[in-house]
Amino acid sequence: MGHKHDHSHHHSGGNVKVAFFLNLSFTIIEIIGGLYTNSLAILSDALHDLGDSLSLGLSWYFQRLSKKGRTKAFSYGYKRFSLLGAIINSVVLLVGSIFILTKAIPELFNPGETDAQGMLYLAILGIVVNGAAVFKLRKGESLNEKVVSLHLLEDVLGWVAVLIGSIIMMYTDAPFIDPLLSVLISLFVLHNVFKNLRKSMLVILQGIPREVSIGDIREKLKNIPAVMDIHDCHIWSMDGQYNILTLHLRLDNDYKLSEQAKLKEKVRNHLIDESINHVTIEFEGKDENCELEEC
Template identity: 55%
Template structure:
């Protein structure tokens, strides 16, 4: 006997989850939209300021922010797309498009970092004079603008929001470095500090980029989400009454937040229909506590052959 969650139950669970996340989704879209307009407006100002002050740090950040503006706009679009309901083309909905936005953002950020490193190294070896007072002014504005955007995205739960927040955090750190350099340059002629600190900040951010990229690729390859203990899940199910064993237990995530579970549960062939229903309810209780958005459980009697031959 194979017992699955019915389409009606799935629809009920989907709509319940959809409305439960509606407020969070609106906040996410608003946060990314605000970050996009802040970043785009300030990028234009940076280009002018970088040329005026002859600061590599400012020009490099302007180039990076130009890429960020593109990435933020793309994230905004993909995040909006991810809120669409499921249809005949995407039966799980469009939430993985948000994950696609996180991946593309990370790749753009990596490309921008490589450009900055390529520009900074020659300037360390052959420093050029910069306009220190102008750098101080733009650094203060940069910290305020980008800091406001980071605060707007603080606590974002989706990988897309985290990727965007990483962009903006890099900008804040970069402007702190610019401010430190510009203050020093007010009193010294150590102009090599401008590209040197820009290089150090970029290398630091690259470390975080690779961490975020690893998480994103894991989800793309349907790896088990970091917040799910697969062994613990199996253990809890095995503790339930009438459960002999489990197999074909698979866990993956749509977007880093909404997780999916499928599993086969073997029970004695003497178990009654009422006991099967009770078991399903108990398993549902476990998966709800672990915040699974989609759960499919196939119940098999001990004298029944598994329809999936592999690993059975």
């Protein structure tokens, strides 16, 4: 079966690399700026960005590793390794967000003084830098890249919130806005972290990809005259993008090998629009007894 190629995927490693260096450089500026302005929101976001920098570095490494071909140890190659980056990213943000909440919630009731004007300048810089990183990753197709891109988009939204908060603080006496922003940013990040972990775990646990329907596959294959029965179907994804299907087909006759080859090609053609990248087919005779009858 013809495999689907995503040409933007070839540039994804470079995109992650650029985003990594952008994020790491800005994290250093952010830590200095957060200490200077005495802003918990900025220091919290610095921790978030530090986690993102680690995540981006891991993503870059795992994405390069995932392009390696099959070996004696890994017969499917290293595609699934890119998932490790997505899971580590999520765990880093989970731990970081909980840490931020433990610091920000007490500050709500006893907020310290912050330099609102300094926060404003850092927020503008944060929007520009993180926006550039999101722009570099916007065409990423791997689950890993989508997770990283989402993290960076969250940073942009966080900086927009800091920008608005700093403007309010410049003109009103409302120091509680700084820790409040920290809490809101952390809760938003946690919400998305759980969503991403659920997606990653679905792949790790070999769940059926959301874009694939066993019912549709069965209906399409039943339209092939030679096929009497379809069973023992297994569908899973290597990395959230590359999907694999194995199935047994009971045929209505004893076909020659050359005829079976044509049937296999027909099966693959029927599945060309079903988001399946790799198909393994086992044919059975009409009177053959298969122990694996369920699909």
